[in-house]
Amino acid sequence: MISCKHVTKTYRGTTALNRLSCNIHENTITGLIGRNAAGKTTLLKILTGMIKESSGEVEVFSKHPFNNLFVSANSILVDDQMSFANSISLYELLQQAGRFYKNWDMDLALRLFDYFSFQPNAIHEGLSKGRKSTFNMIIGLASRCPLTIFDEPTTGMDAVVRNDFYRALLKDYIAHPRTIIISSHHLDEMEHLLEHVLVIKKGKELLHIPMEDLKEYAIGLEGKTAVLKEWLGDQPVLTKRTASDYAYIAVKNDFDTEQLEQVKQQGVKVSPVSANDVCMYLTKGQKGGIDDVFRQR
Amino acid sequence: MLDLNGVTPIYIQIAEWMENQILNGTFQIDEKVHSQYTLAEMFNINPATAAKGLHLLSEEEILYTKRGLGKFVSPLAKTIIMEKRKSQTLTGLITDLVLEAKQLQVEDDELLEMIRKEMKQQKGEEI
Amino acid sequence: MIIFPFIFILLIMLIWVANSWGKRKGAGFLRDRFISIFLIVLIVSTVMHFFLPERQLVGGKIDISTIPDIFHEGYEGRIDQVDSQYLLKEWTFTPKQEMIQIALPDELNQSQPQIFVERIKGLDVMEVGYYRTPVVLTSGLDISGYLSEPRLRFEAGSNQIIIEDTGYTVLELVALKREFPINQFYLDQHQDFFEGPLAERGDYLFYLRIPEQADVEAQGDIWIEWIGEETESE
């Protein structure tokens, strides 16, 4: 469905994507997780043919997406940069969108439009940020594109609308399975929807695994610093918080049950690490944590 | 229902929910259970995750598959579930209990006494 | 040409203002109906245009090649052969002296009338003929009707002919003009479309026949041409 091989994108000297490779399968919901400026938006724009990769190979529906009419007709990128002509009302925008997208479901669009109580005569430019996001989301859902991409879709939405959005997305996905990518920097509010997670950092892919695996990716160990140190050796640590001789450490879960039993015997508490935390630990900068900033004093 | 943002993988929660439904008789033997899509809608989760939960139950032979029709409760479902819970859940709880007792320096006899006392109390309440 | 960039900048500003007018929120009645109102005005004017009175200059069409060059004929002494329709007016005076004065009021100095003089044997009066050819526009339209009549007066006391009106006319017009894209293909191609209408012909001259012994002297800006005399008498 989507395959990227060593994709690099540079803008005037800054590298947004750095030899990124990934494969996204058909009819899955994939979460694209990364911090600001990790290259999420760049990747999505390359996939929908808005911009062109500097090097590497990109294929969407076995075609090179840039400037490709077929890819454009079968994909949609919903983000807060969507610009609609301001002399045209919201209702007319829905009608026009219907002209362009063959799979467009006007019935769904109108029911969502009504549910979120939009004024048919309103102008897109006059909407608040959250309302814009909601309207864009309606376009994204109703267009029923085989590749539907949401880039930070919930910006500005309130909690209720956010929930409604994820619920609507899921229901429509179940009824009409398609390939969906949602990018966000917070995973927790949508992790139940996702089948796969693609974590990127500084333009490179870090992880691309099923969501359920991500939940078991790491474990947290809590106990005496000395015991933990001895037991872990020089195994890389995801995060570490210490208070005198007591520490909490998160590490990649490469242990079998027996090893975990052993460490429990030594008075170490073993706890799972949530997917959101895993992503946070994985994508944080190399300069240590925020703790290190304060340690200097 | 489910703890979506919790640390327990959702597919395991789905499997446990389904087991509970079988135990309390919502699904009878040889009755068709919910499809992955129904479950996904009910619990607001990805269908693939729901499928994984169902698959787990199939592997444990709690459910069986009729091709093209869906998944059904196997005749031995209740027994299997109870056996599994005994061997896994109960054992895990006991391990934790023993560990905790050790940390609190509770003697073995004292611990056993506490268990007996608790059991008596519960039985008493039942009567 | 030098003003062009400034007009251009002005128009850019205008368009910018017009666009922002289109964007402002709150549906203004005028703004929403602007184009419709304009179209209605256009259609109404176009229809009314057909009911307005004729606006053409009065006059018939004339083929310019049929009009003689009266100057040439005059020089050659063949003015008699010119069609009588071009002889607009004739006067006959009896001069008291041999020296005839021709005077032009100051305000007519610009028009520089041409006087042809021919001495005729045995003539004892003075005949003045006013010849004029029609004024024709490049399009072939004869607009001679707008010209004024010439006026002459003979003052016996000073033996002076006073030209009171040479027939010169200033025509003040308010005119509709074809748009340049039409002009470019359908008008006389030698006419620059920034120029006004070109009038052709419309020459005039006074032809004096005087007694043999008489003489003519001009005052002011008058050109006298002697006909039939090889050497001009000083």
Next chain:
Amino acid sequence: MMSFVNVSLKETVWNQYCFKLKSFYGMFRSIIILQVIAIGFTSLAGVASTGSGSMTISFNVQYYSADAVIAFTMIGLFINGIQMTTKPFREDDFVFVTNRLSQNLSNMAFLLTVSVATGITALLSRNVIEMIRYFLPEHSYMQDMDGPNTWYMVVGGGIATILYIAACSALGYLVGSLVQLYKGLVIIIPAVVIGYSVILGTQEGYIMGKIWAFYFSEHHLGLFAVKLICTIAICYGAAILLLNQKEVRNV
């Protein structure tokens, strides 16, 4: 499984064209505003007054024609052509199905439509000017120096007007495309044009004169149409080539 849809270029261009007719309605309006302003100027002041004549007659003619309206429309369309290439207009298309070619083609179709519509209104505005003059209090009787237009002239002149306007929009579109690719041109182009017309315009610039003669001194309508259509085609062709690799929403 969501089925893939195949769209043809023709269909996409048509959809975009219809969308533009609705969404860029403001462009029509801004041109109409210019025309109204030009009508106002013309009706009150006249286009030009000239005097000429022969020995017996001299004319003082105050002219009224839709020349200023046509000229304003040409400049307006030139500016709109530039506007069409700017970021906000370019990105509007990329919300829906498009590629660069279909976008350029639909822009072209849209600008041509505006040219045709505003060309017709520009020519008809002659009647509005006539009407205003007629009903002005000190109304002077309008003379029609050249005689009434024949239908043949109206149609030919209309085609020429529309071609002039369309060529201006095409030129604007090309200039805009160049500016989109090389931002520096936004200063260089006006500087060169203004500088050239200021320095050389006063002394009959040679190149300007040639260009002027090429278009404005062509008296054969057929040849003129060929020249203008070629010019329009070259401008759009170049713009399509220039913009074909241009990225959108890039930053």
